[in-house]
Amino acid sequence: MKILNQMFGHGDGHGLRTNRRQFLQSAACGFGGLALNGMLGARAASVGSIGQSGLHLPARARRVIFVFLAGGPSQGDLFAPKEYITRKHGTAIDSPVGDDGQLRVGVAQFLPMAPIKPVRPRGQSGMMISDLLPHMAEVADDFCMLRAMVADNKAHFPAALQFHTGHIAEARPSMGSWMSYGLGTENADLPGFVTIHPPGDPRTYGAGFLPARHQGTPLRVPRNEKELAIENLTDPNATADTQRRRLDFLQRSNQRLLDHVGGDAQMEGIISSFELAFRMQTETPDLVDLSGESKSTLAMYGVDEGASDTNGRACLLARRLSESGVRCVQVTMDGWDHHGDILHALPNSCSKADKPIAGLIRDLKQRGLLDETLVLISGEFGRTYWSQDLSGTSPIEKHGREHQQESFCTLLAGGGVRGGCVYGETDDFGYKPVQGKVHLHDLHATMLHLMGIDHEKLTYPHHGRDFRLTDVFGQVIGRIIA
């Protein structure tokens, strides 16, 4: 795995003639100490890992795994049924939205729609989870459910961007990058932030103005021999010998130039990057090779089981990376944007996600990792409890649900959160939070808090001011912490 880390710049310096600035930058590559140093001032002069002095707070979690359910899963169907909505199923109600002048497409009738499948109390805690997620239901007591999450934008791109970076526009650092910057990587051979099947917008895993080494490393779980885990990883038409021969020629030319100019850190960086790239071609496939995992583990994640195979592999790879010390691993699962025919579409999405997520929780627990790994499962927003009918003419059985950022549900597990805790409540319409509201900024603040970081102190200077993940907002939600 060493190779993946070096490839994204986390290896040690190149032993070059460098100036002071370059030295600091390359020295900071290998461990989190200097980032911490820069961040925390003198207090953290020699911090290399969590648990030593230098963190703002005692850390409850060492690593984060974020399962991003892109599109906006329907919390009313999955986690938080509303008695009033179920009672009024299919009959028009007064709009709870109020006259804010905003046209909501296809929801002019405000037809409440009951959950499409039963949602039942689970485990000791009685946390409500749908029959659509039977495996997750079995680990309900490990989850902490936030039922009054709030975001600021109703459209996928800005909302997803805000979930990842705290901001609906611009190119701010993503939370994984902040964590990598703040804490460095636990394993000097691995990058601090890996994103498996990343969302389309590169800003969601970008480092923004943070040093580029903190950007998310995109990985893909190859489905066959032709698919590459990383873009341009190999050239199918060139043998290793041909490539080596070409590379040798190239490197001789590079070395000559380097000697001629009398040393150049950037040129040397490029020279070693080619060597790393060459080695990556053979070593990366091993990294994503899951064949060493036991049959029972594979089965737990739903690997090789049709619907859940891709996500199962992604979650298993996430565990492998996390176990090896990657600070933040993200797995993105698409397909939660159910504007129509949610009756058929949602079960489909659930069958792809249920086992992989439950498997991840179980596996982490079995390995004794759940305590120190914070798992976050969420969409960028949720969906309305009333139906949406884009055609305007179809029966309610064919309806879907519109985006809703005013309130939605997010799950947390492990990493110092209270298992079985259900936090927050919305009104009878499942629309506005009435208690336990958690804004995205609060979630970010809480996550950093669990990792031992005061979100107000993790800053980076850019264009003349100090920026942070939570901007000028964010409150730690103490009630959900064990």
Add this chain to the structure above:
Amino acid sequence: MKEQKSRPADRRRLLYRSPGVSHFIGGLLVALSIWICGLSVSIGAETANPGSISLSGSDHWAFQPLRASKVPPVHNKAWPQNEVDSYLLAGMEEADLSPVADADPYTWLRRVHFDLTGLPPSVEAIESFVNQNTPEAREAVVDRLLASRAFGERWARHWLDLVGYADQIGTSNNVFAQHAWRYRDYVIDALNEDKPFDHFVREQIAGDLLEAESVEEQAAALTATGFLVLGDVEIVEADKAKLRVDIVDQQLNKVGKTFLAMTLECARCHAHKFDPISLRDYYAMAGFFHNTSSIYKTNRGVWSDVNLVELPETEEQKTQRELQTRTHERQLNDWRKERQEAQVRRAQLEDLLKGGTPSEAEQQKWTQERDERARRIGRLNQLIEHAEFFYPDVPKAHGVHDVDTPTDMRITIRGNPRALGDLVERGFLQVCQSGDTPDIPASQSGRRELADWVVSNPLTARVIVNRVWQKLFGEGLVRSVDYFGLPGDQPSHPELLDFLALQLREQDWSVKKLIRGLVLTRTYRLSSQGSERQEAIDPENRMLWRMHRTRLDAEALRDAMIYVSGMLKPSGGGPALPLEFVENVGGLNPADVNPPSFRFSKWRPEQQHERTIYLPVIRHTGQPGPAALRNVFDFPQPSQFTGQRTVTTVPTQALFLMNSLVVKQHAKALAERMLGEPGTMRGRLSYLYLVLLNRPITSEETKEAEWFLGKGESSDWEELCRAMLAANEFLMRL
């Protein structure tokens, strides 16, 4: 991995960690900002002149008037070629440094070609120059490059990095910025015409309010206001009041960063922490954009869109459009007619199939024909809808205009459009005010006066001179090119900076003259070779005793690859998005909930070989198709504001150069180009090095390459070209 940032991070960190500028604490900040807002309200109520709060930091160098200085004396009198060299040499001598040797003529020529045009020199240009290598020959080269279209194509991209330019509006649903290319072309033209920089600024802030002497000038000025709207406008924001104040904030920021290298947005919620900018300053300036209409709510769902302005046409353009309209109309009518006939025929066939008793053969034949007709009708529907949507129209651009009844703006407490504070009279940053400030007419937004103020204050000239300097020398005289505030970098040569800023003003704000003067200095001619002794004294080369080496940016790298492989296609600009292909657009039906959108099913063949500046820039994903190289070589996200791009070295770049299809294709074309040359292997090799590295091949290199080529089959040449396209010497400008 190495990262080169515009300023030494360690030094800046120290500044930030020092007491007195400690970090914000969120809760406290909230309280503080509200307190400040409250305070300013009370000041407003109690004092006659609420605007004049005294501000510390106003003695900061960047806010001072431009100062002429005497060109400093130097010991080595033979070295300087002009005043710029003297300023720099004096600095070196003071630090016990001396300039390294001049670069050889090949290196200088390659350097000036890439810096001015983003392309390598041709073999002919190399041969004709190196034979002379005189001051006159250098001048001739520079004049030729400045007069080439490629100059604007190169430098426009630097400007677009400051604008958030993209061919997409917002990030949701692929909404096309159909006319954005006009702004891009405007910038290219402005640079190529050497439009005085002060006018360039005026047009972009207030082009719609300026008097024009010709139709072309008016069209250019209107297009220029695209500067204010072609940013990251989140048009899907449902809260329109918030959207409005956010756009105002964005526009003010853009003006602040681009022209003044100041961050004004901090003062949206509270007085600036480091710079002498008050909350009132912010709202005084924001008032100009508060009275500017930039977006409008569409009829489609929650969507807004960026304003379009109609551009005046010349007679010639009008005639051409009428011609186009006739052709378009004819085509449209043909399709409509064909559709009608097909519909009639289909109905006939339906009747035939339903009524009577067709034989099996007939039934089969009719069914087949009916289905074919139906398919054709489907296709015609698409074509007609597309042709109706893109009916030739008066040319338009994305731009702004004033609102009908201008008013001053109220403070929005913490940027909340519903929590309003005091009304603030429109005006300018107090810290930069010298002498009279222009009066703002009651009937206008005041952007015109803002533009006058921007060009007249000392920051603007310093900032642009420094930006140009950075593009030519690799680092700015002020290294924080986008930030001249108190915690920003100090200028390494303050007198030189002012000298150049004053000269720019004296030379009618001619950017070309500025560039010409700089690339003809002795300093620009220096070799990039290091010296151990001098590196110990000045490791960052702030005194410029040698040239900084830079890696080609994404555009220069892609363009150079296309150029050397002999495939570069010249372009006169025009639409970046290939919307003319039916398969590339969706949602044209006005009844659709979402706005019309683009996709990339099909590219124009020439887009593979056009310069990168002409390719579409997309906000919501990586850069598509032929522009994919941008994703690997540090092209900034369009929402990022980047006067100086970060340069990273990561193996994904090496993988791209080793394995990507596009590099393979260029290597193949380059190999074919070489094999197409007459002569021996040795002759072709020296030609290859001249084409690729713009210098003669050495005997050692010849030997190595001959060995590598073996029999010299075309596949061997391809391998060699693949290796060389990835070579440091090709990737870098020395």
